[in-house]
Amino acid sequence: MDREERGAIFENPVVADVPLDPAPLARVIGQLRFGTLSVLASGDEAAQAYMKALSEDYPFVEQGLEQALRFTAGQPVQHTEIGKLWRLRSHDRQTLVALNNGALTLETTDYLGRTAFCDELARLARIFQDVTHVPTYSRVAVRYTNRLQGPETLARLTELVHPELLGLVGVDPGPGVDLTYTLSQAQLSFGEARNLLVQYGRLPGGATFDPTIDAVPEPNWVLDLDSYQEFPDGRRGLAAESHSVKAAAVACAERAHTFFRWAVTDQFLTHFGGHP
Template sequence: MERGPLFERLLVDDVALPDAPLARVIGQLRFGTLSVLASGDEAVQAFVKELSDTYPFIEQGVEQTLLFTPGQPMQQAEVGKVWRLRSADHQSVVALTNGALTLETATYPGRTGFCAELARLAGVLQAVTRVPSYHRVAIRYTNRLTGATALGQLTKLVHPEFLGLVGASLGSGTQLSYTLSQTLLSFDGAAKLLVQYGLLPESGTFDPTLPPVGESSWVLDLDSYEEFPDPRLALPAESAAVSRAAEACAERAHTLFRWAVTQEFLTHFGGQP
Protein backbone atom coordinates (compact mmCIF):
# COMPACT_ATOMS: atom_id res chain seq x y z
CA MET A 1 0.00 0.00 0.00
CA GLU A 2 1.33 3.43 -0.93
CA ARG A 3 1.18 5.44 2.29
CA GLY A 4 -0.30 8.78 1.32
CA PRO A 5 -2.43 11.04 3.55
CA LEU A 6 -4.67 9.13 5.93
CA PHE A 7 -8.15 8.68 4.42
CA GLU A 8 -7.17 10.25 1.16
CA ARG A 9 -9.14 7.29 -0.13
CA LEU A 10 -10.89 4.26 1.37
CA LEU A 11 -9.00 1.01 1.02
CA VAL A 12 -11.50 -1.64 0.02
CA ASP A 13 -9.41 -4.69 -0.85
CA ASP A 14 -8.67 -7.04 2.06
CA VAL A 15 -5.33 -8.72 2.65
CA ALA A 16 -5.77 -12.22 4.04
CA LEU A 17 -3.83 -12.67 7.30
CA PRO A 18 -4.03 -16.32 8.37
CA ASP A 19 -2.35 -15.48 11.69
CA ALA A 20 -4.09 -12.14 12.26
CA PRO A 21 -3.73 -10.87 15.85
CA LEU A 22 -7.45 -10.18 16.17
CA ALA A 23 -8.62 -10.70 19.73
CA ARG A 24 -12.24 -10.05 18.75
CA VAL A 25 -14.53 -8.37 16.22
CA ILE A 26 -17.84 -6.83 17.30
CA GLY A 27 -20.75 -5.59 15.21
CA GLN A 28 -23.62 -3.78 16.86
CA LEU A 29 -26.95 -2.21 15.93
CA ARG A 30 -28.71 0.04 18.44
CA PHE A 31 -32.42 0.84 18.36
CA GLY A 32 -35.08 2.45 20.51
CA THR A 33 -36.84 0.46 23.23
CA LEU A 34 -39.42 -1.78 21.55
CA SER A 35 -42.83 -2.43 23.07
CA VAL A 36 -42.88 -5.97 21.70
CA LEU A 37 -39.73 -6.81 23.68
CA ALA A 38 -40.93 -4.98 26.80
CA SER A 39 -44.30 -6.77 26.87
CA GLY A 40 -42.96 -10.33 27.14
CA ASP A 41 -40.52 -12.92 25.85
CA GLU A 42 -42.55 -14.21 22.87
CA ALA A 43 -40.61 -12.20 20.28
CA VAL A 44 -37.31 -13.19 21.87
CA GLN A 45 -38.27 -16.85 21.76
CA ALA A 46 -39.12 -16.51 18.06
CA PHE A 47 -35.73 -14.84 17.48
CA VAL A 48 -33.95 -17.63 19.34
CA LYS A 49 -35.82 -20.33 17.41
CA GLU A 50 -34.93 -18.81 14.04
CA LEU A 51 -31.22 -18.85 14.93
CA SER A 52 -31.08 -22.21 16.70
CA ASP A 53 -29.32 -23.96 13.80
CA THR A 54 -26.27 -21.68 13.89
CA TYR A 55 -26.44 -20.56 17.55
CA PRO A 56 -27.70 -23.60 19.50
CA PHE A 57 -26.72 -22.49 23.01
CA ILE A 58 -28.44 -19.79 25.04
CA GLU A 59 -27.78 -17.87 28.25
CA GLN A 60 -30.10 -15.34 29.83
CA GLY A 61 -28.98 -12.73 32.30
CA VAL A 62 -28.90 -9.04 33.09
CA GLU A 63 -26.61 -6.44 31.65
CA GLN A 64 -25.41 -3.09 32.97
CA THR A 65 -24.05 -1.01 30.11
CA LEU A 66 -20.97 1.18 30.64
CA LEU A 67 -20.84 4.20 28.35
CA PHE A 68 -17.42 5.57 27.40
CA THR A 69 -17.25 9.00 25.76
CA PRO A 70 -13.92 10.63 24.91
CA GLY A 71 -13.08 13.28 27.50
CA GLN A 72 -16.12 12.44 29.68
CA PRO A 73 -16.45 10.37 32.88
CA MET A 74 -17.79 6.84 32.54
CA GLN A 75 -21.56 6.61 32.74
CA GLN A 76 -23.74 3.67 33.72
CA ALA A 77 -26.90 2.87 31.80
CA GLU A 78 -29.91 0.93 33.05
CA VAL A 79 -29.78 -2.75 33.89
CA GLY A 80 -31.88 -4.90 31.56
CA LYS A 81 -32.34 -8.43 30.30
CA VAL A 82 -29.83 -9.85 27.86
CA TRP A 83 -30.08 -13.04 25.83
CA ARG A 84 -26.80 -14.51 24.57
CA LEU A 85 -26.77 -17.13 21.83
CA ARG A 86 -23.53 -19.04 21.23
CA SER A 87 -22.36 -20.94 18.20
CA ALA A 88 -21.60 -24.65 18.47
CA ASP A 89 -17.85 -23.93 18.77
CA HIS A 90 -18.48 -21.11 21.31
CA GLN A 91 -16.42 -18.72 19.17
CA SER A 92 -19.30 -16.45 18.16
CA VAL A 93 -21.94 -14.82 20.36
CA VAL A 94 -25.15 -13.00 19.47
CA ALA A 95 -26.48 -10.76 22.25
CA LEU A 96 -29.95 -9.22 22.23
CA THR A 97 -31.25 -6.57 24.62
CA ASN A 98 -34.19 -4.23 24.30
CA GLY A 99 -32.04 -1.65 22.59
CA ALA A 100 -29.17 -3.46 20.92
CA LEU A 101 -28.29 -6.41 18.71
CA THR A 102 -24.63 -7.43 18.95
CA LEU A 103 -22.51 -9.98 17.10
CA GLU A 104 -19.08 -10.83 18.53
CA THR A 105 -16.62 -13.37 17.16
CA ALA A 106 -13.10 -14.59 17.80
CA THR A 107 -12.96 -16.29 14.39
CA TYR A 108 -13.35 -13.47 11.89
CA PRO A 109 -14.57 -14.72 8.47
CA GLY A 110 -13.56 -11.53 6.67
CA ARG A 111 -15.35 -8.24 6.21
CA THR A 112 -17.92 -9.43 3.68
CA GLY A 113 -18.88 -12.54 5.65
CA PHE A 114 -19.07 -10.76 8.99
CA CYS A 115 -21.21 -7.88 7.68
CA ALA A 116 -23.47 -10.35 5.86
CA GLU A 117 -24.03 -12.27 9.11
CA LEU A 118 -24.84 -9.06 11.00
CA ALA A 119 -27.31 -8.15 8.25
CA ARG A 120 -28.87 -11.64 8.45
CA LEU A 121 -29.36 -11.26 12.19
CA ALA A 122 -30.92 -7.85 11.61
CA GLY A 123 -33.32 -9.43 9.13
CA VAL A 124 -34.40 -12.02 11.68
CA LEU A 125 -34.89 -9.32 14.32
CA GLN A 126 -36.99 -7.23 11.96
CA ALA A 127 -39.15 -10.23 11.08
CA VAL A 128 -40.01 -11.00 14.71
CA THR A 129 -40.16 -7.49 16.22
CA ARG A 130 -40.90 -5.16 13.27
CA VAL A 131 -38.09 -2.88 14.45
CA PRO A 132 -38.39 0.11 12.07
CA SER A 133 -34.85 1.48 12.11
CA TYR A 134 -31.50 1.74 13.91
CA HIS A 135 -29.95 4.87 15.39
CA ARG A 136 -26.39 3.51 15.59
CA VAL A 137 -24.32 0.98 13.68
CA ALA A 138 -20.78 0.02 14.67
CA ILE A 139 -18.01 -2.40 13.76
CA ARG A 140 -15.14 -2.75 16.23
CA TYR A 141 -11.82 -4.54 15.75
CA THR A 142 -9.45 -5.27 18.64
CA ASN A 143 -5.95 -6.27 17.54
CA ARG A 144 -3.59 -7.51 20.24
CA LEU A 145 0.07 -8.42 19.74
CA THR A 146 1.80 -10.58 22.34
CA GLY A 147 5.05 -12.51 22.63
CA ALA A 148 8.66 -11.38 22.74
CA THR A 149 9.14 -11.74 18.99
CA ALA A 150 6.29 -9.46 17.94
CA LEU A 151 6.79 -6.91 20.74
CA GLY A 152 10.51 -6.81 20.09
CA GLN A 153 9.83 -5.83 16.46
CA LEU A 154 7.09 -3.25 17.04
CA THR A 155 9.07 -0.42 15.48
CA LYS A 156 9.29 -2.50 12.28
CA LEU A 157 5.67 -3.70 12.35
CA VAL A 158 3.87 -0.47 13.18
CA HIS A 159 4.34 3.07 11.87
CA PRO A 160 5.66 5.71 14.33
CA GLU A 161 2.33 7.56 14.68
CA PHE A 162 0.96 4.57 16.63
CA LEU A 163 3.94 3.82 18.85
CA GLY A 164 4.11 6.72 21.30
CA LEU A 165 7.23 6.18 23.43
CA VAL A 166 7.64 2.58 22.26
CA GLY A 167 11.16 2.34 20.84
CA ALA A 168 12.32 5.62 22.41
CA SER A 169 15.78 5.67 23.98
CA LEU A 170 15.44 5.51 27.77
CA GLY A 171 18.04 6.08 30.42
CA SER A 172 19.59 3.33 32.50
CA GLY A 173 17.12 1.79 34.96
CA THR A 174 14.07 3.15 33.09
CA GLN A 175 11.46 0.92 31.46
CA LEU A 176 8.31 1.72 29.55
CA SER A 177 5.55 -0.12 31.41
CA TYR A 178 2.40 1.39 29.91
CA THR A 179 1.33 3.79 27.21
CA LEU A 180 -2.13 4.23 25.72
CA SER A 181 -3.41 6.84 23.30
CA GLN A 182 -6.94 7.65 22.17
CA THR A 183 -7.97 9.47 19.01
CA LEU A 184 -11.40 10.28 17.57
CA LEU A 185 -11.74 10.91 13.85
CA SER A 186 -14.89 12.47 12.38
CA PHE A 187 -16.00 12.22 8.76
CA ASP A 188 -18.48 14.06 6.59
CA GLY A 189 -21.92 13.02 7.69
CA ALA A 190 -22.34 11.10 10.95
CA ALA A 191 -19.44 8.64 10.77
CA LYS A 192 -16.71 8.47 13.42
CA LEU A 193 -13.72 6.26 14.20
CA LEU A 194 -12.44 5.91 17.76
CA VAL A 195 -8.86 4.62 17.80
CA GLN A 196 -7.08 3.34 20.91
CA TYR A 197 -3.53 2.01 20.77
CA GLY A 198 -0.62 1.39 23.05
CA LEU A 199 1.49 -0.95 25.14
CA LEU A 200 -0.15 -2.68 28.11
CA PRO A 201 1.55 -4.44 31.03
CA GLU A 202 0.98 -8.04 32.07
CA SER A 203 -2.72 -8.57 32.94
CA GLY A 204 -3.44 -5.01 31.84
CA THR A 205 -6.51 -3.99 29.83
CA PHE A 206 -8.09 -0.75 28.62
CA ASP A 207 -11.64 -2.08 28.37
CA PRO A 208 -13.50 -4.10 31.04
CA THR A 209 -15.15 -6.20 28.31
CA LEU A 210 -11.76 -7.39 27.01
CA PRO A 211 -10.17 -10.13 29.16
CA PRO A 212 -6.52 -9.39 29.98
CA VAL A 213 -3.65 -11.70 29.08
CA GLY A 214 -0.84 -12.81 31.38
CA GLU A 215 1.89 -11.00 29.48
CA SER A 216 2.69 -7.61 28.00
CA SER A 217 0.77 -6.71 24.86
CA TRP A 218 0.36 -3.99 22.27
CA VAL A 219 -3.20 -3.17 21.19
CA LEU A 220 -4.82 -1.40 18.27
CA ASP A 221 -8.55 -1.01 18.87
CA LEU A 222 -10.68 0.44 16.06
CA ASP A 223 -14.30 1.33 16.83
CA SER A 224 -15.92 2.54 13.60
CA TYR A 225 -19.48 3.76 13.91
CA GLU A 226 -22.22 5.96 12.55
CA GLU A 227 -25.02 7.56 14.56
CA PHE A 228 -28.42 8.80 13.45
CA PRO A 229 -29.86 11.06 16.21
CA ASP A 230 -32.70 12.30 13.97
CA PRO A 231 -35.34 9.52 13.80
CA ARG A 232 -36.38 10.78 10.37
CA LEU A 233 -32.89 9.99 9.05
CA ALA A 234 -32.31 6.73 10.93
CA LEU A 235 -30.82 3.65 9.29
CA PRO A 236 -33.61 1.51 7.74
CA ALA A 237 -33.93 -1.90 9.34
CA GLU A 238 -33.84 -3.82 6.05
CA SER A 239 -30.92 -6.25 5.72
CA ALA A 240 -29.53 -4.58 2.59
CA ALA A 241 -29.29 -1.17 4.30
CA VAL A 242 -27.65 -2.71 7.36
CA SER A 243 -25.13 -4.56 5.20
CA ARG A 244 -24.13 -1.38 3.35
CA ALA A 245 -23.76 0.64 6.55
CA ALA A 246 -21.76 -2.10 8.30
CA GLU A 247 -19.41 -2.50 5.35
CA ALA A 248 -18.84 1.25 5.24
CA CYS A 249 -17.83 1.17 8.92
CA ALA A 250 -15.57 -1.81 8.31
CA GLU A 251 -13.91 -0.11 5.33
CA ARG A 252 -12.99 2.92 7.42
CA ALA A 253 -11.49 0.72 10.13
CA HIS A 254 -9.61 -1.34 7.55
CA THR A 255 -8.21 1.78 5.90
CA LEU A 256 -6.78 3.04 9.18
CA PHE A 257 -5.44 -0.41 10.07
CA ARG A 258 -3.53 -0.62 6.79
CA TRP A 259 -2.19 2.92 7.30
CA ALA A 260 -1.02 2.00 10.82
CA VAL A 261 0.88 -1.20 10.02
CA THR A 262 3.84 -1.88 7.75
CA GLN A 263 4.34 -4.46 5.04
CA GLU A 264 6.48 -6.37 7.54
CA PHE A 265 3.42 -6.59 9.81
CA LEU A 266 1.37 -8.15 7.02
CA THR A 267 4.14 -10.63 6.23
CA HIS A 268 4.71 -11.44 9.92
CA PHE A 269 1.07 -12.50 10.31
CA GLY A 270 0.89 -14.61 7.18
CA GLY A 271 0.03 -12.12 4.45
CA GLN A 272 1.43 -12.76 0.99
CA PRO A 273 4.09 -10.20 -0.05
Protein backbone atom coordinates in the same frame (compact mmCIF):
# COMPACT_ATOMS: atom_id res chain seq x y z
CA MET B 1 9.18 5.93 4.50
CA ASP B 2 8.28 9.35 5.87
CA ARG B 3 4.82 10.74 6.45
CA GLU B 4 4.73 12.79 3.24
CA GLU B 5 5.62 9.79 1.08
CA ARG B 6 2.89 7.69 2.69
CA GLY B 7 0.21 10.26 1.93
CA ALA B 8 -3.05 10.99 3.76
CA ILE B 9 -4.62 8.23 5.81
CA PHE B 10 -7.78 8.08 3.73
CA GLU B 11 -6.27 9.09 0.41
CA ASN B 12 -7.23 5.66 -0.95
CA PRO B 13 -10.33 4.81 1.11
CA VAL B 14 -10.89 1.20 0.00
CA VAL B 15 -8.00 -1.19 0.61
CA ALA B 16 -8.13 -4.86 -0.35
CA ASP B 17 -8.13 -7.46 2.41
CA VAL B 18 -4.92 -9.36 3.05
CA PRO B 19 -5.79 -12.60 4.90
CA LEU B 20 -3.61 -13.09 7.98
CA ASP B 21 -2.96 -16.42 9.67
CA PRO B 22 -2.86 -16.15 12.56
CA ALA B 23 -4.56 -12.74 12.60
CA PRO B 24 -3.74 -10.69 15.73
CA LEU B 25 -7.43 -10.07 16.42
CA ALA B 26 -8.63 -10.39 20.00
CA ARG B 27 -12.21 -9.92 18.79
CA VAL B 28 -14.48 -8.23 16.22
CA ILE B 29 -17.83 -6.69 17.13
CA GLY B 30 -20.72 -5.48 15.00
CA GLN B 31 -23.60 -3.71 16.70
CA LEU B 32 -26.96 -2.22 15.81
CA ARG B 33 -28.69 0.05 18.32
CA PHE B 34 -32.37 0.88 18.33
CA GLY B 35 -34.96 2.56 20.50
CA THR B 36 -36.75 0.56 23.19
CA LEU B 37 -39.22 -1.75 21.45
CA SER B 38 -42.65 -2.48 22.94
CA VAL B 39 -42.55 -6.02 21.57
CA LEU B 40 -39.48 -6.77 23.69
CA ALA B 41 -40.71 -4.82 26.71
CA SER B 42 -44.07 -6.59 26.85
CA GLY B 43 -42.72 -10.11 27.32
CA ASP B 44 -40.23 -12.71 26.18
CA GLU B 45 -42.17 -14.04 23.19
CA ALA B 46 -40.31 -12.01 20.55
CA ALA B 47 -36.90 -12.80 22.04
CA GLN B 48 -37.83 -16.48 22.22
CA ALA B 49 -38.92 -16.43 18.58
CA TYR B 50 -35.63 -14.79 17.59
CA MET B 51 -33.59 -17.35 19.49
CA LYS B 52 -35.54 -20.18 17.89
CA ALA B 53 -34.89 -18.76 14.41
CA LEU B 54 -31.14 -18.73 15.13
CA SER B 55 -30.95 -22.02 17.03
CA GLU B 56 -29.42 -24.03 14.17
CA ASP B 57 -26.33 -21.78 14.01
CA TYR B 58 -26.35 -20.59 17.63
CA PRO B 59 -27.55 -23.53 19.74
CA PHE B 60 -26.32 -22.38 23.16
CA VAL B 61 -28.19 -19.73 25.10
CA GLU B 62 -27.56 -17.72 28.26
CA GLN B 63 -30.21 -15.45 29.72
CA GLY B 64 -29.61 -12.87 32.38
CA LEU B 65 -29.98 -9.27 33.45
CA GLU B 66 -27.81 -6.39 32.35
CA GLN B 67 -26.31 -4.41 35.15
CA ALA B 68 -25.06 -0.85 35.31
CA LEU B 69 -22.37 0.09 37.83
CA ARG B 70 -22.66 3.35 39.73
CA PHE B 71 -19.58 4.78 41.44
CA THR B 72 -20.01 7.33 44.25
CA ALA B 73 -17.14 8.69 46.31
CA GLY B 74 -17.03 7.06 49.73
CA GLN B 75 -19.81 4.64 48.89
CA PRO B 76 -19.75 0.98 47.80
CA VAL B 77 -20.29 0.27 44.13
CA GLN B 78 -24.00 0.06 43.38
CA HIS B 79 -25.41 -2.44 40.86
CA THR B 80 -28.57 -1.47 39.00
CA GLU B 81 -30.44 -3.95 36.83
CA ILE B 82 -31.41 -2.29 33.55
CA GLY B 83 -33.07 -5.06 31.55
CA LYS B 84 -32.96 -8.59 30.21
CA LEU B 85 -30.06 -9.84 28.12
CA TRP B 86 -29.96 -12.90 25.88
CA ARG B 87 -26.68 -14.39 24.61
CA LEU B 88 -26.55 -17.01 21.88
CA ARG B 89 -23.32 -18.88 21.11
CA SER B 90 -22.24 -20.81 18.04
CA HIS B 91 -21.36 -24.52 18.05
CA ASP B 92 -17.65 -23.75 18.62
CA ARG B 93 -18.54 -20.93 21.06
CA GLN B 94 -16.31 -18.52 19.18
CA THR B 95 -19.19 -16.35 17.94
CA LEU B 96 -21.77 -14.64 20.11
CA VAL B 97 -25.07 -12.94 19.35
CA ALA B 98 -26.31 -10.71 22.17
CA LEU B 99 -29.74 -9.09 22.35
CA ASN B 100 -31.25 -6.63 24.78
CA ASN B 101 -34.00 -4.06 24.39
CA GLY B 102 -31.77 -1.50 22.71
CA ALA B 103 -29.03 -3.34 20.86
CA LEU B 104 -28.28 -6.36 18.70
CA THR B 105 -24.60 -7.37 18.82
CA LEU B 106 -22.49 -9.85 16.85
CA GLU B 107 -19.10 -10.69 18.40
CA THR B 108 -16.53 -13.20 17.19
CA THR B 109 -12.98 -14.40 17.70
CA ASP B 110 -13.21 -16.37 14.42
CA TYR B 111 -13.14 -13.53 11.90
CA LEU B 112 -13.42 -14.64 8.26
CA GLY B 113 -13.18 -11.23 6.60
CA ARG B 114 -15.35 -8.16 6.45
CA THR B 115 -17.63 -9.48 3.70
CA ALA B 116 -18.58 -12.61 5.64
CA PHE B 117 -18.88 -10.69 8.90
CA CYS B 118 -21.12 -7.96 7.47
CA ASP B 119 -23.21 -10.58 5.67
CA GLU B 120 -23.87 -12.30 8.98
CA LEU B 121 -24.75 -9.04 10.73
CA ALA B 122 -27.19 -8.26 7.91
CA ARG B 123 -28.72 -11.74 8.19
CA LEU B 124 -29.21 -11.32 11.92
CA ALA B 125 -30.84 -7.93 11.26
CA ARG B 126 -33.20 -9.43 8.66
CA ILE B 127 -34.42 -12.10 11.07
CA PHE B 128 -34.70 -9.53 13.85
CA GLN B 129 -36.86 -7.29 11.65
CA ASP B 130 -39.06 -10.25 10.72
CA VAL B 131 -39.65 -10.97 14.42
CA THR B 132 -39.88 -7.49 15.94
CA HIS B 133 -40.74 -5.20 12.98
CA VAL B 134 -38.05 -2.77 14.17
CA PRO B 135 -38.37 0.24 11.81
CA THR B 136 -34.91 1.82 12.00
CA TYR B 137 -31.57 1.72 13.81
CA SER B 138 -30.01 4.68 15.59
CA ARG B 139 -26.40 3.48 15.39
CA VAL B 140 -24.32 0.96 13.50
CA ALA B 141 -20.75 0.06 14.48
CA VAL B 142 -17.98 -2.35 13.59
CA ARG B 143 -15.09 -2.61 16.04
CA TYR B 144 -11.77 -4.41 15.69
CA THR B 145 -9.45 -5.09 18.64
CA ASN B 146 -5.96 -6.08 17.53
CA ARG B 147 -3.50 -7.39 20.12
CA LEU B 148 0.20 -8.02 19.55
CA GLN B 149 1.96 -10.12 22.16
CA GLY B 150 4.94 -12.39 22.64
CA PRO B 151 8.60 -11.35 23.08
CA GLU B 152 9.50 -11.84 19.40
CA THR B 153 6.60 -9.76 18.12
CA LEU B 154 7.03 -6.94 20.66
CA ALA B 155 10.76 -6.79 19.96
CA ARG B 156 9.93 -6.05 16.30
CA LEU B 157 7.18 -3.53 17.03
CA THR B 158 9.04 -0.60 15.45
CA GLU B 159 9.28 -2.65 12.23
CA LEU B 160 5.66 -3.77 12.27
CA VAL B 161 3.87 -0.50 13.10
CA HIS B 162 4.46 2.94 11.63
CA PRO B 163 5.95 5.53 14.05
CA GLU B 164 2.80 7.66 14.27
CA LEU B 165 1.15 4.85 16.23
CA LEU B 166 4.09 4.08 18.51
CA GLY B 167 4.66 7.23 20.57
CA LEU B 168 6.93 6.43 23.51
CA VAL B 169 6.96 2.76 22.52
CA GLY B 170 9.35 3.70 19.74
CA VAL B 171 11.71 5.63 22.05
CA ASP B 172 14.61 4.21 24.07
CA PRO B 173 13.86 5.27 27.70
CA GLY B 174 17.44 4.68 28.80
CA PRO B 175 19.30 2.06 30.87
CA GLY B 176 17.34 0.56 33.75
CA VAL B 177 14.05 2.13 32.59
CA ASP B 178 11.09 0.15 31.25
CA LEU B 179 8.01 1.56 29.57
CA THR B 180 5.22 -0.50 31.13
CA TYR B 181 2.10 1.39 30.05
CA THR B 182 1.08 3.92 27.43
CA LEU B 183 -2.33 4.37 25.80
CA SER B 184 -3.40 7.00 23.28
CA GLN B 185 -6.81 7.84 21.89
CA ALA B 186 -7.91 9.73 18.80
CA GLN B 187 -11.20 10.30 17.03
CA LEU B 188 -11.65 10.97 13.32
CA SER B 189 -14.92 12.41 12.00
CA PHE B 190 -16.10 11.94 8.41
CA GLY B 191 -19.29 13.99 8.40
CA GLU B 192 -22.87 12.70 8.58
CA ALA B 193 -22.19 11.44 12.13
CA ARG B 194 -19.60 8.93 10.88
CA ASN B 195 -16.65 8.48 13.23
CA LEU B 196 -13.63 6.31 13.90
CA LEU B 197 -12.38 6.04 17.48
CA VAL B 198 -8.79 4.78 17.63
CA GLN B 199 -7.07 3.53 20.79
CA TYR B 200 -3.51 2.21 20.77
CA GLY B 201 -0.66 1.57 23.14
CA ARG B 202 1.31 -0.85 25.27
CA LEU B 203 -0.22 -2.62 28.26
CA PRO B 204 1.43 -4.64 31.03
CA GLY B 205 0.39 -8.22 31.67
CA GLY B 206 -2.93 -8.50 33.50
CA ALA B 207 -4.16 -5.06 32.36
CA THR B 208 -6.90 -4.10 29.94
CA PHE B 209 -8.09 -0.77 28.54
CA ASP B 210 -11.70 -1.99 28.29
CA PRO B 211 -13.48 -4.11 30.93
CA THR B 212 -15.27 -6.06 28.17
CA ILE B 213 -11.90 -7.32 26.84
CA ASP B 214 -10.13 -10.04 28.81
CA ALA B 215 -6.60 -9.25 29.92
CA VAL B 216 -3.68 -11.50 29.00
CA PRO B 217 -0.85 -12.40 31.42
CA GLU B 218 1.97 -10.98 29.30
CA PRO B 219 2.77 -7.46 28.02
CA ASN B 220 1.02 -6.56 24.77
CA TRP B 221 0.39 -3.76 22.31
CA VAL B 222 -3.18 -3.01 21.22
CA LEU B 223 -4.79 -1.24 18.30
CA ASP B 224 -8.53 -0.83 18.80
CA LEU B 225 -10.61 0.58 15.92
CA ASP B 226 -14.25 1.44 16.64
CA SER B 227 -15.91 2.63 13.43
CA TYR B 228 -19.50 3.81 13.70
CA GLN B 229 -22.29 5.95 12.29
CA GLU B 230 -25.06 7.49 14.36
CA PHE B 231 -28.56 8.50 13.34
CA PRO B 232 -29.76 10.83 16.13
CA ASP B 233 -33.00 11.80 14.36
CA GLY B 234 -35.40 8.92 14.98
CA ARG B 235 -37.42 9.92 11.92
CA ARG B 236 -34.37 9.46 9.67
CA GLY B 237 -32.63 6.44 11.16
CA LEU B 238 -30.87 3.66 9.33
CA ALA B 239 -33.49 1.61 7.50
CA ALA B 240 -33.84 -1.80 9.13
CA GLU B 241 -33.83 -3.74 5.85
CA SER B 242 -30.85 -6.08 5.60
CA HIS B 243 -29.37 -4.45 2.49
CA SER B 244 -29.22 -1.08 4.27
CA VAL B 245 -27.63 -2.67 7.33
CA LYS B 246 -25.03 -4.44 5.22
CA ALA B 247 -24.10 -1.30 3.29
CA ALA B 248 -23.68 0.71 6.49
CA ALA B 249 -21.69 -2.05 8.20
CA VAL B 250 -19.39 -2.50 5.20
CA ALA B 251 -18.72 1.25 5.13
CA CYS B 252 -17.78 1.15 8.83
CA ALA B 253 -15.53 -1.87 8.32
CA GLU B 254 -13.81 -0.30 5.32
CA ARG B 255 -12.97 2.86 7.27
CA ALA B 256 -11.46 0.79 10.07
CA HIS B 257 -9.54 -1.41 7.63
CA THR B 258 -8.16 1.58 5.73
CA PHE B 259 -6.78 3.03 8.95
CA PHE B 260 -5.38 -0.36 9.96
CA ARG B 261 -3.50 -0.73 6.68
CA TRP B 262 -2.13 2.81 7.04
CA ALA B 263 -0.95 2.03 10.57
CA VAL B 264 0.91 -1.21 9.87
CA THR B 265 3.83 -2.02 7.61
CA ASP B 266 4.28 -4.69 4.98
CA GLN B 267 6.51 -6.47 7.52
CA PHE B 268 3.45 -6.65 9.80
CA LEU B 269 1.45 -8.43 7.12
CA THR B 270 4.29 -10.84 6.43
CA HIS B 271 4.90 -11.46 10.14
CA PHE B 272 1.28 -12.60 10.50
CA GLY B 273 1.28 -14.84 7.45
CA GLY B 274 -0.03 -12.39 4.86
CA HIS B 275 1.21 -11.64 1.36
CA PRO B 276 1.18 -7.86 0.72
